[in-house]
Amino acid sequence: MRNFGLVWVSGRRAGPELALALRARELWESIAADAPGTGFRPAGSLTLATNEAELRVLREAAELPDAKQRDFELLDPGGVRAVNPALRGEFLGGLYCRTDAIVEPRVTLPALRAALAGPDYEWLPGREAIEVVPYGVRDARGQWHRGDVVVLCTGANFTGVAGPHLAAAPHHLRRVRLQMMQTDPFPGVLTTSVADGDSLRYYPAYDVPSRALLAPQVPVAAASRAQLLLVQRADGGLTIGDTHSYDEPFAFDVDESAYDHLLARASALLGCELPRVRRRWAGVYSEVTGTSDLYHRSAVAPGVVLVTGPGGRGMTCSPAIAEETFPP
Ligand SMILES: Cc1cc2nc3c(=O)[nH]c(=O)nc-3n(C[C@H](O)[C@H](O)[C@H](O)COP(=O)(O)OP(=O)(O)OC[C@H]3O[C@@H](n4cnc5c(N)ncnc54)[C@H](O)[C@@H]3O)c2cc1C
Numbered sequence: 219m220r221n222f223g224l225v226w227v228s229g230r231r232a233g234p235e236l237a238l239a240l241r242a243r244e245l246w247e248s249i250a251a252d253a254p255g256t257g258f259r260p261a262g263s264l265t266l267a268t269n270e271a272e273l274r275v276l277r278e279a280a281e282l283p284d285a286k287q288r289d290f291e292l293l294d295p296g297g298v299r300a301v302n303p304a305l306r307g308e309f310l311g312g313l314y315c316r317t318d319a320i321v322e323p324r325v326t327l328p329a330l331r332a333a334l335a336g337p338d339y340e341w342l343p344g345r346e347a348i349e350v351v352p353y354g355v356r357d358a359r360g361q362w363h364r365g366d367v368v369v370l371c372t373g374a375n376f377t378g379v380a381g382p383h384l385a386a387a388p389h390h391l392r393r394v395r396l397q398m399m400q401t402d403p404f405p406g407v408l409t410t411s412v413a414d415g416d417s418l419r420y421y422p423a424y425d426v427p428s429r430a431l432l433a434p435q436v437p438v439a440a441a442s443r444a445q446l447l448l449v450q451r452a453d454g455g456l457t458i459g460d461t462h463s464y465d466e467p468f469a470f471d472v473d474e475s476a477y478d479h480l481l482a483r484a485s486a487l488l489g490c491e492l493p494r495v496r497r498r499w500a501g502v503y504s505e506v507t508g509t510s511d512l513y514h515r516s517a518v519a520p521g522v523v524l525v526t527g528p529g530g531r532g533m534t535c536s537p538a539i540a541e542e543t544f545p546p
Contacts, residue, residue, distance in 0.1 A: 220398065220501035222449050222457050223323035224411055225534045228263055228315035229421025232284050235512055235531070236423075238538045240287060243317055245537035250321075255329025257322030257452050264293075264302055264312040265413040266487055271432050272415035276313040278426040288423075289316035304406040306489030320411055322452050323533065347372075347379050353521035355379075368522045369543060374504040380526065383518045389509035391527050395468045395502045396460040397442070397476055402493040403454030414446035414483050420462070442476035446483040455496065458484055472498050505529030513539055 225246050230239045250258030267273040279285065280292040291297075291314045298305055298312040305312075322329075331341050345357035347370060354364040372380040374393045384391055416439055418424040419432065434440060442461035449457045461476045463469070477498065485492050506514050506527040512535065514527035525543055528535055 220499060221323050221533050222398075222411075222447055222459065223257070223321045223326065223533060224263075224447065224449060225258075225319035225321060226263070226531065227288055227317040227319075227534070228265065228290070228313070228413075229417065229423045230531065230534075231422035231425075232282070234510070236284060236287065238512055238535050239531065240317065241541070242535045242538035243319060245541065246319060246321065249330070249537060253329045253333035255322075255332060256326045257329075258319060259321075260316075260319045261410050262289075262301075262314060262316045263318035263411040263413060264298055264305070264314055265415075265417060266298065266305070266309040266312045267415050268309050268486075269415070269433070270310065271428070272418060273310050274428040275415075275418045275424055275426060275432065276311065278428050279424055280313060282426070287317075290314070291316075302409045302412070304404075304408045305412065305487060307485075307487040308489070309487060314410070318411060320449055321533070350379060350519050350522045352519050355522070366521065367544075370518070370522065370524045372524070372526055374502045374526075376504070380518075380524055383516060383524050384514070384526070387514060387516065389511060389514070390507050391504050391514060392464060392507055393466065393468075393502050393504055394529070395463045395500055397472050397500050398457065398459040398498070399477060399480070399495050400451070400497045401456045401458065402496050404450060404456050404493055405454075406488075408448070408450040408456075411450075412446070412448040412484075412487060414487065416483075417445040417447065420445050436479070438475050438479045442473065442479075444476055444479055446480055446487075448484050448487075456484070456492065468500075468502065472500055503529060503532060515539075515543060 225243055227239045227243055230236045246258050250256050267276050277292055280290045293312050293314050347355050348358050349356040354362055355368045356362050370380055376384055444461045447459055458480055504527045515525045518524050
């Protein structure tokens with residue numbers, strides 16, 4: 219899995235989106251009890267302000283009625299360091315969100331498969347679903363698979379079996395491409411995940427009046443619509459991202475200026491040099507837009523459901539989306 223593994227409650231829009239994320243956060247915790255290999259840890263997050271305008275946005279967010287549900291607390295620099303002593307750089311304060319959590323994206327799916335292993339579960343990798351009929355799906359090898367329900371989760375693939383159904387959807391789906399990287403193990407311990415002030419521009423939770431007063435992003439960050447998100451992996455490495463591009467066709471290569479910017483930001487907040495970058499990659503997700511729906515779900519035939527489009531909240535919300543798709 220190519221994402222951060224952030225179970226990110228802090229940034230969600232007040233109302234149904236926050237409720238879905240909070241339910242998912244609860245479910246992640248119980249899933250991890252059966253599948254500890256998911257690496258779930260209730261680490262919380264710190265969103266750091268490096269100027270007064272960002273601090274005002276954090277203060278306003280911390281005073282919103284749902285701040286209690288998110289378990290927000292605004293901290294001064296000493297408070298931030300008391301929670302996460304690895305943050306030895308320059309900042310004016312931080313918003314601590316105790317409900318944010320982390321899973322290990324590379325091993326989450328194998329851990330779930332291991333937990334499901336048994337006579338009632340079969341994993342058939344490398345099969346492309348190409349045709350559906352009521353209660354059935356055919357793969358590219360010609361084999362039919364039948365069941366009480368077929369759920370097509372085709373992600374950011376807008377062609378093939380899901381294509382015509384997505385094209386007919388009442389809302390728009392778009393694809394978003396993100397650049398990411400991962401470092402060698404960091405010698406310290408990050409007790410929380412970390413976001414910078416640029417993330418205040420992208421997450422709907424921070425849609426407060428003072429957001430309009432934020433200074434423009436530095437040009438390199440504006441060009442790639444970058445925000446810093448930083449998570450320490452179980453092996454000590456740091457996953458660092460991200461950027462956002464919406465215009466297709468997407469570039470086939472990754473852009474180094476965005477990486478330079480993100481590395482400089484991370485290094486400034488940590489107050490030290492970062493370890494060598496071990497991996498760089500870009501990932502694409504699909505996102506519903508222009509609707510209050512939090513993802514796309516449609517019945518495409520009797521007993522066949524198509525689910526996609528959760529956008530940047532898919533890792534967070536997936537257990538709750540699954541629960542809505544298969545109500546208990
Ligand atoms: C770089 C990046 C970072 C992210 N970070 C986070 C994060 O920290 N927290 C968060 O909440 N969300 C995050 N997200 C979003 C999250 O990863 C997605 O929302 C989520 O993966 C969507 O899940 P999905 O199962 O719908 O689609 P996908 O994860 O895209 O999976 C769909 C799968 O179906 C396969 N497929 C497609 N068509 C067919 C077919 N016809 N037959 C068989 N297989 C098919 C695809 O190859 C793919 O493997 C991030 C996304 C990216 C790209």
